[in-house]
Amino acid sequence: MRRRTTALDGVAALLILLLMVQIWLLSATLDAYLAGHTDAALPGAICSGLIFVAVAGLYRFVQRLDRAR
Amino acid sequence: MANSGDKPAARNRESLWKDEFSIFQERERFVSRRQLIKFLTLTSLGMFVGNVWILFRSWMRRDSTFPRQEIARIGEIPVGGVKLFRYPNPKEQCLLVRTSEDNYVAYSQKCTHLSCAVYYSREDNQLICPCHNGRFSIRDGAVIQGPPTRALPHVILERKGQELIAIGMSGKLES
Ligand code: FES
Numbered sequence: 001m002r003r004r005t006t007a008l009d010g011v012a013a014l015l016i017l018l019l020m021v022q023i024w025l026l027s028a029t030l031d032a033y034l035a036g037h038t039d040a041a042l043p044g045a046i047c048s049g050l051i052f053v054a055v056a057g058l059y060r061f062v063q064r065l066d067r068a069r
Numbered sequence: 070m071a072n073s074g075d076k077p078a079a080r081n082r083e084s085l086w087k088d089e090f091s092i093f094q095e096r097e098r099f100v101s102r103r104q105l106i107k108f109l110t111l112t113s114l115g116m117f118v119g120n121v122w123i124l125f126r127s128w129m130r131r132d133s134t135f136p137r138q139e140i141a142r143i144g145e146i147p148v149g150g151v152k153l154f155r156y157p158n159p160k161e162q163c164l165l166v167r168t169s170e171d172n173y174v175a176y177s178q179k180c181t182h183l184s185c186a187v188y189y190s191r192e193d194n195q196l197i198c199p200c201h202n203g204r205f206s207i208r209d210g211a212v213i214q215g216p217p218t219r220a221l222p223h224v225i226l227e228r229k230g231q232e233l234i235a236i237g238m239s240g241k242l243e244s
Contacts, residue, residue, distance in 0.1 A: 008102040015109040022116045029123050035219050036239060038127035041120075048120035055113040062106050 004065060011058050022051045135237040140175070141165055143231045149191045153178070156224060156235045163224050164189060164196075165233070168207055173233055175224035176210050182217040196221060 029044030140154045152165045154175075165175040166189050176196060178186045185200035195213060196205040203215030210221035225237040 005102070008106070012102060012105055012109070015106060015113075019109055019113055019116070022113055026116045026119050026123075029120055033123050033127060036222070038131055041124040041127035045117075045120040045124040048117045052113045052117040055110050059106060059110040062103065066103070 007065060008062065011062055015055055015058055018051050018055055022048055025051070135235075137227075138235045139232050140226075140235050141173075141233045143228070143233065151189045154235075157238060162186065163235075165224075165226075166207060168194070173226060174207060175226055175235065176205070177222040177224070177238070180217060181212075181219040181221060182215070187221065 025044055025048050029040050029048075032038075032040040032044075135157045138154075138156055140156065141152050146152050146165070146167050148167050148170060150167050154163055154165060155161055156163045156175075162178040163175055164178050164187075165173060167173050176187075180187050180198040180200065180203055182198065182201060182203050185198050187196045187198045187203075187205065189195075189207070190197050193204070194207050196207060196210070197203070198205075198215065198217070201216050203217040204213040205211065205217070205221045206213055210223050212218065212220060223239045224235050225239065227234045227236045
């Protein structure tokens with residue numbers, strides 16, 4: 001139980017870190033777009049997509065952890 | 070002696086309470102963490118959707134072409150004078166300023182802070198937003214002071230004989 005709780009804590013901390021990067025990415029891309037620059041939109045969307053894939057992977061890991069209980 | 074006899078009774082009462090409300094703190098914390106993780110995952114999805122939306126809008130903008138539109142005749146406004154016009158669509162108000170005998174500049178009239186209408190101040194030779202005293206350079210629309218962080222969108226002009234024609238815009242129109 002305790003080990004699982006620690007794992008969940010670790011996952012949550014990692015998710016928060018990834019989300020901080022993602023929110024920075026979103027605000028930077030939006031700022032560039034509003035300033036009339038469209039070049040940042042594609043790399044921004046790709047990076048954001050990759051982060052989301054990582055986040056979804058972590059979520060699946062938690063689900064598998066639950067199933068293994 | 071009486072005290073020691075009470076203790077097992079108290080323990081029994083406690084275990085009865087625990088049986089009836091079988092919530093274990095450890096397990097409860099487990100659930101809330103899982104909910105947090107679910108919430109974070111959904112937030113991440115939301116931000117990804119936001120980025121895709123920006124990408125979509127960027128592609129739409131790249132494809133959009135600006136119309137050619139006659140906006141004034143040379144000499145129609147005096148030096149230091151202003152003419153308002155709508156470009157690139159009837160909803161977007163812009164202003165044309167004759168800064169010198171031979172020089173005309175045009176910008177969107179919407180302030181890039183919160184969309185108030187900017188006006189041209191001849192004394193200061195600047196575009197001023199009355200809402201929060203934002204000021205823009207008449208030379209290139211750059212922010213001089215105040216809360217706006219982005220330059221005013223610039224209308225690209227072409228001179229054809231005696232006519233001034235708007236042919237495009239640089240920068241983003243506030244929506
Ligand atoms: S709306 Fe123009 S400075 Fe705030």
